[in-house]
Amino acid sequence: MRATSLAWLTAIVLISAAAARLVAPAMAATRPVTGQPLVAAPKSERHPEIERAIAALERAKAHLQHAAHDFGGHRVEAIAAIDKALEQLRLALQYDKK
Numbered sequence: 001m002r003a004t005s006l007a008w009l010t011a012i013v014l015i016s017a018a019a020a021r022l023v024a025p026a027m028a029a030t031r032p033v034t035g036q037p038l039v040a041a042p043k044s045e046r047h048p049e050i051e052r053a054i055a056a057l058e059r060a061k062a063h064l065q066h067a068a069h070d071f072g073g074h075r076v077e078a079i080a081a082i083d084k085a086l087e088q089l090r091l092a093l094q095y096d097k098k
Helices: 003-027 048-065 075-097
Strands: none
Touching (some): 048 075
């Protein structure tokens, strides 16, 4: 993987973490304009985009962990960023289940 590819991977990880922070509030129950009481989202609601993002990040992490080189010293930071993004995405999914 070239430095440019690693830069893209790092950007994707950071964007995923930011998206998780933006998604969580959007998933919160809101008061309808009609003035009716708050209604929580159904517990069976799925978020396939988030699930796919988690799977992609897990694959990227495994690739980095098993790579023969350290990507110019960026591998450790990239893995840490992936871990942080995974944590945020999983927290977003947990938040939706509450």
